[in-house]
Amino acid sequence: MWKKVFFISATIALSAFISCRKATVEIEDPAVKVVSELRRVSRLSLAEMSVSKVGTISDRGATGFASLLNMLKVGDRIGVYSYHTYLEAYIDLDALEADDLEVDEARHHVRLVLPPVQVRLSGRDATVTEEHYRVTGMRSTISPVERAQLKELMNTTLRNELKADDEYGERIRAAAREKAVGYFSALLRMMGYDSDITFK
Amino acid sequence: MTVSMKYIVKAIIYIAAILAIAGACIWVYERFAEKPQGGMQTDQARIEGIRQMVSLCTLEIEDEVVLRDSIHGKWLLAKARLSGEVRFDLEQLRWDTRGDTLVVCLPRETVVVREAVSSGAYEVIDTWDNTLLGLGKLTTAEENALKRRLTSRYRAEIYRRGYVERARESALQTLRQLTSALPGSPVIVEASPHSPRRL
Numbered sequence: 001m002w003k004k005v006f007f008i009s010a011t012i013a014l015s016a017f018i019s020c021r022k023a024t025v026e027i028e029d030p031a032v033k034v035v036s037e038l039r040r041v042s043r044l045s046l047a048e049m050s051v052s053k054v055g056t057i058s059d060r061g062a063t064g065f066a067s068l069l070n071m072l073k074v075g076d077r078i079g080v081y082s083y084h085t086y087l088e089a090y091i092d093l094d095a096l097e098a099d100d101l102e103v104d105e106a107r108h109h110v111r112l113v114l115p116p117v118q119v120r121l122s123g124r125d126a127t128v129t130e131e132h133y134r135v136t137g138m139r140s141t142i143s144p145v146e147r148a149q150l151k152e153l154m155n156t157t158l159r160n161e162l163k164a165d166d167e168y169g170e171r172i173r174a175a176a177r178e179k180a181v182g183y184f185s186a187l188l189r190m191m192g193y194d195s196d197i198t199f200k
Numbered sequence: 201m202t203v204s205m206k207y208i209v210k211a212i213i214y215i216a217a218i219l220a221i222a223g224a225c226i227w228v229y230e231r232f233a234e235k236p237q238g239g240m241q242t243d244q245a246r247i248e249g250i251r252q253m254v255s256l257c258t259l260e261i262e263d264e265v266v267l268r269d270s271i272h273g274k275w276l277l278a279k280a281r282l283s284g285e286v287r288f289d290l291e292q293l294r295w296d297t298r299g300d301t302l303v304v305c306l307p308r309e310t311v312v313v314r315e316a317v318s319s320g321a322y323e324v325i326d327t328w329d330n331t332l333l334g335l336g337k338l339t340t341a342e343e344n345a346l347k348r349r350l351t352s353r354y355r356a357e358i359y360r361r362g363y364v365e366r367a368r369e370s371a372l373q374t375l376r377q378l379t380s381a382l383p384g385s386p387v388i389v390e391a392s393p394h395s396p397r398r399l
Contacts, residue, residue, distance in 0.1 A: 036261070036262070036263045036264075037261065037262045037263070038259070038260075038261050038363070039259070039260040039261075039262075040258065040259060040260075040370060041257055041258060041259065041260050042256075042258060042370075042374050043256070043257040043258075044254065044255070044256055044257075044290075045253055045254075045255040045256075045257055045287070046252065046253065046254060047250055047251065047252050047253065048250070048251045048253060049247060049249070049250045049251075050247075050248040050249050050250075050251070051245045051246065051247055051248065052245065052246045052247075052248045053242060053243070053245050053246075054242070054243040054246075055240060055241065055242045055243070056240065056241045056242075056243075057239055057240050058239060058241075059239060060239075060241075066239065069226060070239075072226075081340070084248065085245075085317060086314065090257075093256075093374060093378070096378075098381075101381050103383040105383065110383060121317045122283075122285070122312075122314065123283050123312075123314025123315060123316060123317060124314060124315050124316075124317050124321075125314070125315065126280070126282070126313075126314065126315040126322075126347040126348075126350070126351055127344040127347050127348065128340060128344070130340040130341070133340070141337045141339075142337075143327065143337050143338075144276060144278075144324045144327050144337070144338050144343050145324045145327070146240075147324075147340065147343070148278070148322055148323060148324045149240065150240050150242075151322060152319065152320065152322070153240055153242060154242045155317060155319065155321070156319065157242045157245075158242075158245050159317070161244070161245050162245075168245075168247065171247070171250065172250060175250045175252055176252075178252070179252040179253070179254065180254075183254045183290075183291070187382075188382075190295070191302075191382065191383065191384040191385075192384060193383060193384070
């Protein structure tokens with residue numbers, strides 16, 4: 001009797017397993033493009049700031065029912081992740097006007113007024129760095145969905161921090177101005193001209 | 201069966217029922233409740249460094265792509281917004297003199313591919329495991345490998361669509377306008393004698 005039950009269960013399990021295997025089709029699809037945007041720009045990038053953000057997935061921050069549930073679970077679950085976001089300081093060369101450059105041939109002197117330095121978020125690392133990972137006992141591993149949610153949360157808080165505090169912007173703008181003055185004055189010196197470079 | 205035995209059996213049944221109901225409630229909560237964000241914290245952003253450069257960017261591309269790829273039998277289906285930029289390092293400009301004319305040579309391009317920073321730029325739609333037991337989850341290293349593959353395919357796509365050639369033409373045009381305003385000898389702007397990088 002038991003042998004029969006075992007045989008039937010094994011057959012059902014095996015057939016279910018085979019049918020599951022057949023249900024998925026393994027095709028290495030290339031990335032499928034959904035939306036595309038192409039912009040012609042004329043941006044002279046002068047400085048790039050790399051900002052690191054660290055985020056944690058753990059039981060500690062949980063409140064209410066979730067924290068009660070975590071107390072009942074056996075083991076620990078903690079993951080610490082980081083990634084970089086990049087700020088770029090640039091000048092828009094399309095904003096240069098004819099009277100922004102004055103040449104005094106007699107004195108071999110050039111006065112150049114550059115467009116204002118602007119700052120933008122130019123992107124972030126697609127990958128994340130796993131700084132720490134410890135999942136013990138009966139706890140489930142940290143899933144890609146959770147990592148994506150954490151990255152989204154980190155991105156939102158970073159954008160809020162950048163909006164609230166212009167320290168980041170000021171530092172990168174200063175570095176960009178310094179670079180622009182250095183580059184253009186060296187270029188003009190190479191051509192035999194002294195220069196006076198300012199920003200709008 | 202004695203009376204005390206009956207009570208014990210009843211008690212066991214009640215406890216088992218309570219545990220089963222509690223387990224079902226927990227399962228339903230975990231399954232259908234929104235994932236608690238309370239278990240996630242972020243630290244203050246930290247400046248890692250500032251790099252100065254003189255880099256001319258003439259073309260910017262932003263694409264929303266679907267990533268469907270696998271590694272070690274584990275699959276990932278996600279939506280990602282990528283941004284690509286074609287840049288030319290103006291500190292690498294080569295200046296030569298031909299008679300009384302200055303010849304400026306535009307250096308090779310750099311294609312920078314990054315994930316966009318707008319909200320929802322990376323969303324995981326589904327993950328599954330096609331290995332024998334089918335219980336594995338994608339680790340961070342595996343997910344990173346899939347993302348690297350995606351960005352590398354995207355970079356190749358930028359070359360394939362001819363965007364780099366277009367960016368180079370734009371860069372030459374911008375440099376011609378800039379140098380024409382400069383004092384001194386006439387300036388000719390040329391592309392690098394090397395063909396653009398191909399992937």
